Amino acid sequence: MSDWERSSTARVIPPARPRKLAKVPFVELADGRLQGVVSSGSDIERVYVSSIAAGSWTFACSTNNNRPCGGARGGFCNHIRALVNEAVLQYGAERVARYLRVETADGEPDAQGVTDAMSAARPPQGDTAAAAPVFSRFLRHLAYLELAPTTAPLPEMQWFPPTRAVA
Amino acid sequence: MVPADQGGGVMRADLLAEPTAGLDEALAAVDAFDRALTGGLLRPQPAQAAGLAELAGAVAGTPLAARVAEAADRAAAGAAGEDHLVALAAARTALLGSVHDALMTRVVEATGRPHDEEPAPAPGEQPAVNLLAAARSWLCDLARCGWRGIDHEVVSGAAQVVSAMLPDPALRRLATLLDGFAAELAACCPGATLDRVPERRWADLWSRATLLTVPGAAGTPVTSTVTGRLLPLGVDVQEHATAVQAQVHAVFEPADGGTPRLVRAGVSVPKPDTVVGAGLWQLLRPHLSLLAAVSEGRSMDLADMPVTAEGDLVWADGHARPGEPADAFATARVALPTATGTATAALDRHPARIAVPVFLEGYTAGQDDGTLTFTVAGHALAVDTDRVPAAGPLTPEAVAASGACIGLLRWDNGAYRVQPLAVETTVRKKAVAIHAGGWAGGTTDKAGVKAEKAATDAVAVLRERAGKLLRK
Numbered sequence: 001m002s003d004w005e006r007s008s009t010a011r012v013i014p015p016a017r018p019r020k021l022a023k024v025p026f027v028e029l030a031d032g033r034l035q036g037v038v039s040s041g042s043d044i045e046r047v048y049v050s051s052i053a054a055g056s057w058t059f060a061c062s063t064n065n066n067r068p069c070g071g072a073r074g075g076f077c078n079h080i081r082a083l084v085n086e087a088v089l090q091y092g093a094e095r096v097a098r099y100l101r102v103e104t105a106d107g108e109p110d111a112q113g114v115t116d117a118m119s120a121a122r123p124p125q126g127d128t129a130a131a132a133p134v135f136s137r138f139l140r141h142l143a144y145l146e147l148a149p150t151t152a153p154l155p156e157m158q159w160f161p162p163t164r165a166v167a
Numbered sequence: 168m169v170p171a172d173q174g175g176g177v178m179r180a181d182l183l184a185e186p187t188a189g190l191d192e193a194l195a196a197v198d199a200f201d202r203a204l205t206g207g208l209l210r211p212q213p214a215q216a217a218g219l220a221e222l223a224g225a226v227a228g229t230p231l232a233a234r235v236a237e238a239a240d241r242a243a244a245g246a247a248g249e250d251h252l253v254a255l256a257a258a259r260t261a262l263l264g265s266v267h268d269a270l271m272t273r274v275v276e277a278t279g280r281p282h283d284e285e286p287a288p289a290p291g292e293q294p295a296v297n298l299l300a301a302a303r304s305w306l307c308d309l310a311r312c313g314w315r316g317i318d319h320e321v322v323s324g325a326a327q328v329v330s331a332m333l334p335d336p337a338l339r340r341l342a343t344l345l346d347g348f349a350a351e352l353a354a355c356c357p358g359a360t361l362d363r364v365p366e367r368r369w370a371d372l373w374s375r376a377t378l379l380t381v382p383g384a385a386g387t388p389v390t391s392t393v394t395g396r397l398l399p400l401g402v403d404v405q406e407h408a409t410a411v412q413a414q415v416h417a418v419f420e421p422a423d424g425g426t427p428r429l430v431r432a433g434v435s436v437p438k439p440d441t442v443v444g445a446g447l448w449q450l451l452r453p454h455l456s457l458l459a460a461v462s463e464g465r466s467m468d469l470a471d472m473p474v475t476a477e478g479d480l481v482w483a484d485g486h487a488r489p490g491e492p493a494d495a496f497a498t499a500r501v502a503l504p505t506a507t508g509t510a511t512a513a514l515d516r517h518p519a520r521i522a523v524p525v526f527l528e529g530y531t532a533g534q535d536d537g538t539l540t541f542t543v544a545g546h547a548l549a550v551d552t553d554r555v556p557a558a559g560p561l562t563p564e565a566v567a568a569s570g571a572c573i574g575l576l577r578w579d580n581g582a583y584r585v586q587p588l589a590v591e592t593t594v595r596k597k598a599v600a601i602h603a604g605g606w607a608g609g610t611t612d613k614a615g616v617k618a619e620k621a622a623t624d625a626v627a628v629l630r631e632r633a634g635k636l637l638r639k
């Protein structure tokens with residue numbers, strides 16, 4: 001009965017699932033990477049900018065002041081592991097695995113399986129060039145909270161119905 | 168079963184099942200164009216050229232004919248300029264406008280309610296021409312790539328334009344549309360590996376955005392003010408990753424005793440994608456006192472509230488105060504049947520924009536291929552429970568067990584369907600009304616309180632970060 005291709009309101013991406021934001025305030029699948037911002041466990045003023053590239057799984061982790069992360073030498077640091085965990089909470093494991101092009105052994109991905117599959121391939125460590133653009137995307141993301149609401153009609157939103165389906 | 172000739176609120180759903188002349192032909196031309204767009208207009212293949220010609224042929228008898236014929240020719244040769252692409256978007260929009268009108272004629276017959284045919288006035292002027300041009304340039308890049316040709320590089324071209332537009336209220340409509348559209352495209356990159364493409368949807372979003380880049384297209388001018396009593400029927404929520412809108416559908420009774428009319432009052436706001444569920448109500452609640460009235464089951468008294476020709480109240484709390492208790496089902500049974508619907512602005516004549524309040528009872532709930540249906544006047548009407556917001560007390564199960572329903576009649580994908588706004592059902596042998604927007608103004612429901620707490624915490628973390636980082 002349903003012809004998804006002929007639907008004006010076809011659901012293309014499921015909404016993000018709610019998660020606690022204290023540890024990883026920002027995560028996204030964008031620019032060909034899983035990337036985000038991870039809070040420092042010890043210093044409230046410091047955050048880490050972490051990323052993994054889709055396909056190559058090249059990883060990078062540094063502070064927002066561009067100091068390399070001590071944990072990310074030769075392998076994934078805890079920030080990157082936290083990033084994958086929270087991405088799986090927000091988007092669902094399947095979408096994260098598909099975006100990063102990870103195939104897990106048993107076919108039913110979870111955060112641990114996705115991390116292990118990438119880690120086992122001994123991915124290369126990238127430079128910290130991505131940190132600045134990722135951090136600026138985090139700031140852009142936060143800036144959404146500062147935008148004023150409007151009571152003028154927004155008819156374009158008719159194309160964006162909610163869905164009860166979850167990621 | 169309630170007899171169909173009882174008058175008043177009972178819908179002639181059987182009329183919705185009847186074929187509409189010309190509808191399939193118009194949609195076939197739309198589909199032909201949509202397929203051409205999927206492949207991209209950089210180096211069109213013969214099948215794409217034929218699709219473009221089919222679109223041009225479908226508007227041959229209209230004032231657009233000459234411009235669209237030229238645009239289709241140039242596009243078929245892989246040489247379409249921006250103006251040509253705008254002309255093609257206009258042709259597609261005009262065709263769907265005619266589909267909208269045909270569908271609405273049926274809706275008016277089925278509901279038996281009067282409908283205001285007065286055409287909406289032309290929109291006003293709009294500044295920021297440079298940003299509109301930048302948006303159009305991005306949309307033209309998309310059309311050349313086609314959905315099969317999109318990659319991160321072309322999609323990310325929208326980000327700067329959107330960031331620059333969002334703070335300007337005059338550009339909010341286009342900015343919000345582009346933001347939601349670009350996020351979808353980004354999640355689907357690279358287009359070459361997609362299993363399937365939402366062709367109608369993306370062509371809709373592309374065409375609409377392209378027309379909104381024409382200066383003056385996006386205005387929603389206030390044409391008058393209203394004074395009287397507002398009787399809410401229910402709340403409709405729309406959301407994408409970075410925006411949300413709540414629209415209250417209501418019957419307005421003028422204080423001077425004039426004819427009651429259907430109106431909407433909405434509030435929208437951009438949001439971080441991690442604010443979801445009950446967090447959406449928290450963002451919207453402070454800016455529309457009507458949401459609290461809906462949750463409390465109250466009417467509101469309006470004084471000189473601004474309104475557009477389409478029946479959208481441009482809400483300002485100062486023009487409204489809480490009124491007497493008003494049960495939405497009483498409103499639906501008594502006031503709705505006499506309320507006049509309003510005309511639709513030219514650009515908004517599109518099937519996806521149809522959302523007509525209806526009241527149903529005496530139906531039989533059933534299932535068709537996994538979809539809930541209400542059989543009304545012998546016709547099985549699909550029920551779109553997926554549109555019921557998760558942050559609310561109404562569930563698909565309650566809808567399926569209901570005996571009366573306030574809903575929005577919509578049309579998509581070849582069929583009418585009803586989106587439940589509220590139902591009457593029996594819980595532990597007691598008759599109760601459950602509203603999709605029941606948590607709009609706040610809640611004491613256990614699950615609701617928990618969801619509100621989680622949402623409050625999420626926003627607090629982000630605000631704390633924003634406070635530290637954005638003002639450095």
Ligand SMILES: [Zn+2]
Binds near residue numbers: 061069072077
């Ligand atoms: Zn690290």
